[in-house]
Amino acid sequence: xxxxxxxxxxxxxxxxxxxxxxxxxxxxxxxxxxxxxxxxxxxxxxxxxxxxxxxxxxxxxxxxxxx
Numbered sequence: 001x002x003x004x005x006x007x008x009x010x011x012x013x014x015x016x017x018x019x020x021x022x023x024x025x026x027x028x029x030x031x032x033x034x035x036x037x038x039x040x041x042x043x044x045x046x047x048x049x050x051x052x053x054x055x056x057x058x059x060x061x062x063x064x065x066x067x
């Protein structure tokens with residue numbers, strides 16, 4: 001799946017990846033799931049939201065909870 005954005009995004013740093021991974025892991029633990037299609041969809045949404053401008057774990061986890 002390819003995502004096209006109408007804006008230029010910055011590179012995701014290793015620190016960003018660690019935070020995003022931790023956020024996804026926390027959400028998966030809340031939902032009692034691992035690598036299933038829902039988790040993969042959540043990972044894509046997480047990256048999209050991050051690139052859109054949501055940069056904090058609490059913002060991102062809330063978006064995952066609402067999705």
